[in-house]
């Protein structure tokens with residue numbers, strides 16, 4: 001596709017400091033994970049499970065799902081047989097990246113050989129010109145680079161570059177790096193300022209990856225290309241690519257609505273947004289561009305002050321896998337994709353290094369200990385894609401996904417975890433995460449090893465010993481986590497009475513001698529956390545946090561129904577070691593109360609019975625869904641929750657003509673009101689994969705009811721799923737064992753995004769049936785179906 005030249009903005013090609021530069025950048029260097037040893041009882045076992053279970057599970061599933069077979073087909077010039085989605089290659093690269101990190105810290109000749117085999121396949125699948133993407137090579141060779149918005153070629157290339165850098169650094173072999181360079185050179189020959197093509201990826205990722213490739217190879221063109229993709233984004237190229245008239249184009253989903261420096265808030269698809277911001281932060285670190293940095297800090301504030309879950313995740317909505325409006329943080333329908341939490345951690349790690357400010361590392365910690373770690377089961381075999389903060393008991397991890405971005409993303413994060421913990425400047429060593437083990441670093445020209453002893457995150461006592469050959473002067477900067485209000489510090493048993501606190505770090509600048517020991521204490525009382533009042537879904541609720549860990553309540557520990565429980569503000573809550581749960585963890589025991597369920601049928605007032613005492617157990621959020629399935633809640637009320645006030649439907653039994661194992665008929669009368677037909681509820685009643693058939697749902701009551709109306713809110717996931725509005729619907733009631741149509745006053749309406757209501761001549765019955773005609777090529781589904789009691793008595 002040609003692009004009019006006058007639309008190409010002048011682009012600075014040199015990687016120099018731009019005008020309007022910021023000068024307050026600290027630009028810390030991370031201590032690489034290869035120089036960090038983790039020996040604690042929290043992360044070390046999880047990392048070992050990652051190494052011996054999750055990484056092999058990833059590789060096995062890449063074989064089963066066809067990803068690796070796609071490489072073989074492309075390598076042998078096959079023209080059919082491609083399996084899976086258009087971005088299947090990216091999951092291979094992410095798994096190779098994870099395995100490479102693992103090799104870098106734990107030698108494993110068998111895994112190294114497996115990687116060599118996969119890399120040989122990747123090389124064989126690459127075209128002579130450097131192009132590498134099995135979908136297009138096998139299936140659509142004429143359509144390379146034709147749809148940057150949707151077809152993920154640049155996204156896949158980005159993950160290739162990240163894998164190549166990881167593999168090169170782990171093994172010093174150039175096999176994958178050479179493939180990546182050839183591919184990057186190919187891409188660089190196509191995209192860029194005139195006479196090359198304008199364009200940028202629909203799914204950002206390649207930007208941050210090109211920066212990594214630039215750092216390893218020193219090839220300036222890679223930096224320039226990353227900058228080109230970022231600087232040009234927002235020029236609404238996808239409108240032109242898809243011939244969408246500009247007045248009808250909304251590029252928000254792809255962060256293609258405004259030029260990069262003009263973003264005011266986080267928006268669109270969450271993983272795309274956070275990868276893009278990571279790449280933009282990398283570029284700004286080199287250019288010091290005040291406009292870019294101002295945007296990054298502005299969007300960061302909007303993200304963390306109005307759009308982040310307490311678990312460190314982002315992106316509340318399934319509809320766009322992303323953002324909606326500020327403070328929209330529902331719990332039951334929280335999307336919070338695992339990849340989005342990881343991307344948020346990656347972005348904040350970059351900001352922590354750039355500014356040396358602890359508030360960015362706070363976000364990294366919140367994400368890693370909560371949202372990220374929840375992404376994988378305790379046994380390392382199953383993964384979450386979607387991470388709700390409340391479940392009715394039907395949300396569970398899967399061994400794999402059709403879109404399998406999350407499992408290898410968790411694996412690579414755990415395998416390189418140590419890289420988030422420490423950073424250095426010329427004169428200081430920063431400790432961002434407190435993990436027992438050691439770190440090797442050189443500060444002020446002095447090589448040293450930092451020994452850390454702690455039982456974090458279960459306990460806030462941390463002993464730090466800088467091990468040096470000779471005395472040396474430098475600063476230790478110890479992060480005070482945002483959750484900690486009263487840290488205390490001692491050096492060689494001498495309490496530091498007025499420690500210097502700078503940008504969230506306690507600063508200990510002195511001449512360190514062999515044998516010195518720093519003792520930091522971060523007290524961890526149980527905190528009751530309230531959400532900003534604008535977060536409607538959390539009004540009147542609290543969550544429990546202790547240290548960096550957010551807690552939740554699960555049926556597995558609590559025999560009383562979670563939806564009737566509340567924790568009065570004066571209730572005692574205490575931590576307790578539970579050695580028998582998932583290898584040992586600290587639970588919270590809360591003296592909660594259970595509200596009586598009130599029957600509000602035809603009542604305006606009700607005497608309030610005394611609640612019953614209930615001793616509850618909360619476990620860390622990351623640990624949920626590892627035992628018997630059941631309900632889960634992060635947020636609990638502080639006062640008796642209102643009893644559900646449904647209409648007659650709430651008291652009915654539900655039956656359906658058909659339900660496969662991903663339909664939840666109980667969703668039809670769970671009282672969760674949708675705001676849009678496209679919204680993905682936690683429980684949905686649908687008839688998929690049936691289509692072009694007549695189906696039904698029925699309510700039955702133990703005693704006769706008198707009804708004269710009913711309304712339905714239809715589910716419709718056009719654009720991502722296979723449910724559409726039905727062709728038609730009608731109601732029948734049971735009369736002496738026979739189903740008879742009700743006498744409706746007018747037609748049965750069918751519409752999206754609203755209640756479709758009918759009234760009818762009153763009937764007395766014990767059952768009502770919703771009869772639905774499915775479209776020819778689609779299924780239908782129902783968010784909610786309500787019944788109106790006839791009130792002429």
Ligand SMILES: [Zn+2]
Nearest residue numbers: 337339405406
């Ligand atoms: Zn994902």
